[in-house]
Amino acid sequence: MKKLINNPTHVVDEMIEGYVKAFPKHVKLLPENKRSIVTAKETRPEKVGVLIGGGSGHEPAFMGYVGDGMADGVAVGNIFASPPPDPILEVTKEIDKGAGVVYIYGNYAGDVMNFGMAAELADLEYGTNIGTVLVTDDVASAPKEEKEKRRGIAGEFFVTKAAGAAADKGYSLDDVVSVAKKANEYTRTMGVGLTPCSLPQTGKPSFELEANEMEIGLGHHGEPGIEKGELQPADRVADRLVQEILNDMPIGSGEKVAVLVNGLGSTTQMELYIMFRRVEQILSEKGIEIHRSYVGSYSTSLEMGGCSVTITKLDDELMELVDYPADCPMYVQR
Amino acid sequence: MKKLINNPTHVVDEMIEGYVKAFPKHVKLLPENKRSIVTAKETRPEKVGVLIGGGSGHEPAFMGYVGDGMADGVAVGNIFASPPPDPILEVTKEIDKGAGVVYIYGNYAGDVMNFGMAAELADLEYGTNIGTVLVTDDVASAPKEEKEKRRGIAGEFFVTKAAGAAADKGYSLDDVVSVAKKANEYTRTMGVGLTPCSLPQTGKPSFELEANEMEIGLGHHGEPGIEKGELQPADRVADRLVQEILNDMPIGSGEKVAVLVNGLGSTTQMELYIMFRRVEQILSEKGIEIHRSYVGSYSTSLEMGGCSVTITKLDDELMELVDYPADCPMYVQR
Structure with a gap:
């Protein structure tokens, strides 16, 4: 294994640091968890927030997809591991502009648990309406009759694209969720x-x-x-x-x-x-x-x-x- | 060696075929050499043409950089080998809109020879004014005192960016050449x-x-x-x-x-x-x-x-x- 890294324990944090420094006009790091990245641009009031996230190691997914017409924020996990609820919650609070926030993530046990907990806490603590879209595009991961058990892989790009564009066009939370689910279904x-x-x-x-x-x-x-x-x-x-x-x-x-x-x-x-x-x-x-x-x-x-x-x-x-x-x-x- | 290829002899042609099929609104293949790709959009008269090229295997360089604000055409060589004069000439003829064409390529013996021959032929056959910019950004390849002997590597991106933008802004051939040489110098x-x-x-x-x-x-x-x-x-x-x-x-x-x-x-x-x-x-x-x-x-x-x-x-x-x-x-x- 030959890698251009420093301490293996710090790869994710150093990657994030480099990423945010590379694109200061596009993204910024939130202070609490150092794993919460949001758009650096002013989001207009009443726009539905689009939150993505998952384990690291899939770059440009997911952190590379924060920006105009895509996601408003991302919670970054360790390599191949779901982010815990805290950074998800931190991003949620930041991108909630009063119209609710949609969570888009791949169908993995850790993500389902952590995004689920974050959604409950967001509702309890800030009264944010959360919509959830599970990505299940990987044909090989479960039979046709059990599509809801499938994992999410590269197709999440199109689900994020659909949701991000819909939110930017002014869709309501329900409508963003609905079109993102359709994108996943298709x-x-x-x-x-x-x-x-x-x-x-x-x-x-x-x-x-x-x-x-x-x-x-x-x-x-x-x-x-x-x-x-x-x-x-x-x-x-x-x-x-x-x-x-x-x-x-x-x-x-x-x-x-x-x-x-x-x-x-x-x-x-x-x-x-x-x-x-x-x-x-x-x-x-x-x-x-x-x-x-x-x-x-x-x-x-x-x-x-x-x-x-x-x-x-x-x-x-x-x-x-x-x-x-x-x-x-x-x-x-x- | 594990590669997703068919016949190794056809990798470059099949790559080009796939590329042109993937982006039909952006690029098109010229008929003669099957190694000559130009922008599919109408180029305005009197715009200086920007022609790039070199061996394959460096993708997205060079063929990925044909488009608005970058190059108007590219001549594609075999893997790590310069394109011969013919496809360079074919692209030249296509992108010459009366204001001349600038050739940008890395400083390698094969490229220098083939682009040089193409430039002579373009002048003789079509009367096209050709400007030439050799990219020499690789610090390691020759001492400081002999910068003109250095090879061209990733820095060609910035030289192409400068030339492509300048041509799009309406610079004359001499001025495109001059600013591209400055970009290489810097x-x-x-x-x-x-x-x-x-x-x-x-x-x-x-x-x-x-x-x-x-x-x-x-x-x-x-x-x-x-x-x-x-x-x-x-x-x-x-x-x-x-x-x-x-x-x-x-x-x-x-x-x-x-x-x-x-x-x-x-x-x-x-x-x-x-x-x-x-x-x-x-x-x-x-x-x-x-x-x-x-x-x-x-x-x-x-x-x-x-x-x-x-x-x-x-x-x-x-x-x-x-x-x-x-x-x-x-x-x-x-």
């Missing part, structure tokens, strides 16, 4: 892992694979996938990932989608574009129209090797929200 | 390598280092650096990189700079922010003001591990050009 992700990452504190690999093996459906903390096998050519991998998604969420000819081909950390952009090339071919053959494409590292697992494909079906409302501009330190859309 | 980069990349066709590592070694000043194709040694804590590495830059290009208290902490491919954003944290501390202690920060993978070497620090001194003109908006598939600034 979003599916399938990943493939090639090489593990290692945690700074232990140096141990997050999973093990043979020299020429890949794992389909691997989770983004190294949770077991649905199938290990020999590494296939990129086109066959893309075929498999897209097929799993379409089996789970049929998309008809003429429908419009947004597509994200996401690198897990150490995968080159060259490989991601080669994967996207095949994804586009498949969808195009089926008459499915790609309205907007995203290719890059949007939700990583430290330096894990591999990628995921996310497809979000777009109705008119979601299309408008996906097209809405955004200005965050780690994601800008004009 | 830019220094120092890198550190931790782990090699491997080329898709050979599978061989681009250099060799022991398990706990780093190499200061390593070039972005694996060219030897100035010192191999034991991997140091991030703060010490940052100290060293910044010191080398400041020794080479003194920056006084009160001066303004742009800073890029660039990942070489497989380095996590967490590490880059930890590095940025220390860079900011050093500059801040010296009274140097960071006007704008960039942290991420802006110029990679496939999946190489390590990073580079680039500092560009900003006078009023360069500050205005750095702040100018840009809209490319792989880089957006509002």
Whole structure:
């Protein structure tokens, strides 16, 4: 394990310090927990607050997505670990402008517990109305009939995008929650892992694979996938990932989608574009129209090797929200 | 070597195909060479054309930087190899709107030869006025007295940014060349390598280092650096990189700079922010003001591990050009 770090115990705090120093016009750190980051810009009164968060190690998710048209604040956890309720609560108080706050987070036990506790405390202590949106886009993590048990991975990007744009456009809390839930409902992700990452504190690999093996459906903390096998050519991998998604969420000819081909950390952009090339071919053959494409590292697992494909079906409302501009330190859309 | 590719011989063509399919509103492929990409938007008459290019494997450099406020076109070479004159010429012809075209490329023998030949042919065949800007930001690659012999690495981003903004603002060819040369003159980069990349066709590592070694000043194709040694804590590495830059290009208290902490491919954003944290501390202690920060993978070497620090001194003109908006598939600034 070779990493450009100082004391492994301080990686998250030092990362946050660097991040806030890099983008002082965009974000600021709140004083109490040193894990609570909010937009540095003045938020207008009566705007619904959008709060995201989760473990570190997925950068640019989640802290990179604080800014205009996306989230108003983020609670940052340790590597691959949920933030405790305190920073969530600190962010909530700061971004509550009287119209309530929506929490968006991936469906993991720790996050569910901590965001749940924060929501109760926010209600009790400040009377904040909290809406909750659980992200469950990972097709491989539970069967179709139990979508509510699925984990959240790269598709959270589209859920945040929809909620952030809706809040900026003046939607009410109920309406932001409702459209973010729709974005989650319309979003599916399938990943493939090639090489593990290692945690700074232990140096141990997050999973093990043979020299020429890949794992389909691997989770983004190294949770077991649905199938290990020999590494296939990129086109066959893309075929498999897209097929799993379409089996789970049929998309008809003429429908419009947004597509994200996401690198897990150490995968080159060259490989991601080669994967996207095949994804586009498949969808195009089926008459499915790609309205907007995203290719890059949007939700990583430290330096894990591999990628995921996310497809979000777009109705008119979601299309408008996906097209809405955004200005965050780690994601800008004009 | 585990890569998500098909036939190793076709990686560059398939990458380009995927790229152009992903961003059809932004870029288009020219028909002759299949290695010539230009902006899909209508360029206004009399705007100076900005042409970039070089070997593949550095994505998002160079093809990701075609768009409003950056380059009008790019000629794409094989991995770590200069594009031949033909695609350069094809792009030149397409983006020549009567005001001339500026070529911006890194100082490598192959690029110098091929862009030079293309410039001669463009003049002969189409009467296009060509301006040339060689990027020479890599401090480690030649002594201070021979800056013109230095290689170009991540700092090319700022040279392209300055030229692209200047051209968009209506500068003449001579003035675009002049401000881009100033940006190069005011830019220094120092890198550190931790782990090699491997080329898709050979599978061989681009250099060799022991398990706990780093190499200061390593070039972005694996060219030897100035010192191999034991991997140091991030703060010490940052100290060293910044010191080398400041020794080479003194920056006084009160001066303004742009800073890029660039990942070489497989380095996590967490590490880059930890590095940025220390860079900011050093500059801040010296009274140097960071006007704008960039942290991420802006110029990679496939999946190489390590990073580079680039500092560009900003006078009023360069500050205005750095702040100018840009809209490319792989880089957006509002």
